[in-house]
Amino acid sequence: QLNPTFYDTTCANVSSIVRGVVQQAAQNDERIGAKLIRLHFHDCFVDGCDGSILLDDADGIASEKNAAPNAGSAAGFDVVDDIKTALENVCPGVVSCADILAISSQILVSMAGGPTWEVQLGRRDSKSANQAGANTSIPSPFESLSKITAKFTAVGLDSTDLVALSGAHTFGRAQCRVFSHRLYNFSSTGNPDPSLDTTYLGTLRQTCPDGGNGNAITNLDPSTPNGFDNNYFTNLQNNQGLLQTDQELFSTTGADTVDIVNRFANSQSEFFDNFAKSMIKMGNISPLTGNNGEIRLDCKRVN
Numbered sequence: 001q002l003n004p005t006f007y008d009t010t011c012a013n014v015s016s017i018v019r020g021v022v023q024q025a026a027q028n029d030e031r032i033g034a035k036l037i038r039l040h041f042h043d044c045f046v047d048g049c050d051g052s053i054l055l056d057d058a059d060g061i062a063s064e065k066n067a068a069p070n071a072g073s074a075a076g077f078d079v080v081d082d083i084k085t086a087l088e089n090v091c092p093g094v095v096s097c098a099d100i101l102a103i104s105s106q107i108l109v110s111m112a113g114g115p116t117w118e119v120q121l122g123r124r125d126s127k128s129a130n131q132a133g134a135n136t137s138i139p140s141p142f143e144s145l146s147k148i149t150a151k152f153t154a155v156g157l158d159s160t161d162l163v164a165l166s167g168a169h170t171f172g173r174a175q176c177r178v179f180s181h182r183l184y185n186f187s188s189t190g191n192p193d194p195s196l197d198t199t200y201l202g203t204l205r206q207t208c209p210d211g212g213n214g215n216a217i218t219n220l221d222p223s224t225p226n227g228f229d230n231n232y233f234t235n236l237q238n239n240q241g242l243l244q245t246d247q248e249l250f251s252t253t254g255a256d257t258v259d260i261v262n263r264f265a266n267s268q269s270e271f272f273d274n275f276a277k278s279m280i281k282m283g284n285i286s287p288l289t290g291n292n293g294e295i296r297l298d299c300k301r302v303n
């Protein structure tokens with residue numbers, strides 16, 4: 001139902017308006033692309049790509065922002081509001097908040113050196129949030145590959161999508177609290193995660209001392225932290241995946257993801273093609289269309 005020309009007659013300049021705001025934002029925050037694509041992902045996995053993650057707590061709304069995967073972690077909401085304001089000034093009441101996440105993700109990935117793709121449009125915004133759903137449907141960095149795979153399968157995404165989309169960890173940051181369990185006493189063994197390169201382990205222990213500040217951050221891709229490239233996959237081949245769930249894609253014996261990691265490590269264009277396809281697939285998860293939902297005037301509140 002979505003299509004790339006959805007706003008052609010109602011807001012023809014939508015992508016240049018979004019581009020203008022995100023270019024400005026990128027000058028102050030090199031992480032903004034990482035923040036916004038993650039919001040799009042965390043939106044789409046909970047009741048589809050309907051802007052549900054953007055709603056604040058209110059009467060009858062327990063926000064997804066306060067769910068475990070997002071609290072103290074999901075960011076970039078201020079830039080979404082800036083984009084929305086710019087669009088309301090030109091085409092009031094037309095462009096959904098859910099579409100803003102899809103459009104800005106594409107623009108920022110390509111600005112960081114990644115692929116371009118034709119963004120499908122026409123999503124409408126939810127009138128509710130699903131905090132419980134956010135707690136159960138969004139993959140956790142402490143889970144096994146089979147649990148992660150099941151969460152992707154539940155929304156119609158396969159192993160190739162999982163590996164390609166995990167490649168978004170080619171940029172952005174993570175806090176010590178989401179990976180430090182790998183550094184000291186992994187699975188109560190008294191030892192670090194054996195699938196962690198020892199030099200990299202040493203670096204990570206300096207950033208995240210045992211019992212230290214769980215909110216300290218480090219790069220998801222230690223080789224090219226802000227560039228969108230296929231280094232994420234060569235890192236995995238070198239046992240330099242930051243999250244347990246990153247390294248599992250390559251280090252789980254017999255998993256079908258291992259060959260896919262190798263393919264993407266060997267060919268950036270193969271990664272880019274698949275990433276673009278998988279972003280379109282993820283962006284198509286149960287959108288609200290037609291008369292369902294609404295076009296929110298303020299992404300933080302229902303109308």
Ligand code: HEM
Pocket residue numbers: 031033034035037038041072073074075139140141142148165166168169171172173174175176178220243245
């Ligand atoms: C496969 C399962 C996934 C898991 C378990 C996972 C988990 C995480 C975690 C724990 C963080 C760090 C959050 C923090 O410390 O505050 C993170 C960051 C990030 N994730 Fe994922 N993620 C997954 C898939 C994805 C996908 C599919 C995308 C996008 C297509 C994505 C994009 C990002 C980005 C860009 C960041 C950095 C955000 C920033 O710098 O603020 N992730 N992820």
Ligand SMILES: [Ca+2]
Pocket residue numbers: 042043044045046047048049050051052053
């Ligand atoms: Ca949603």
Ligand SMILES: [Ca+2]
Pocket residue numbers: 170171221223224225226227228229230231232
């Ligand atoms: Ca990179």
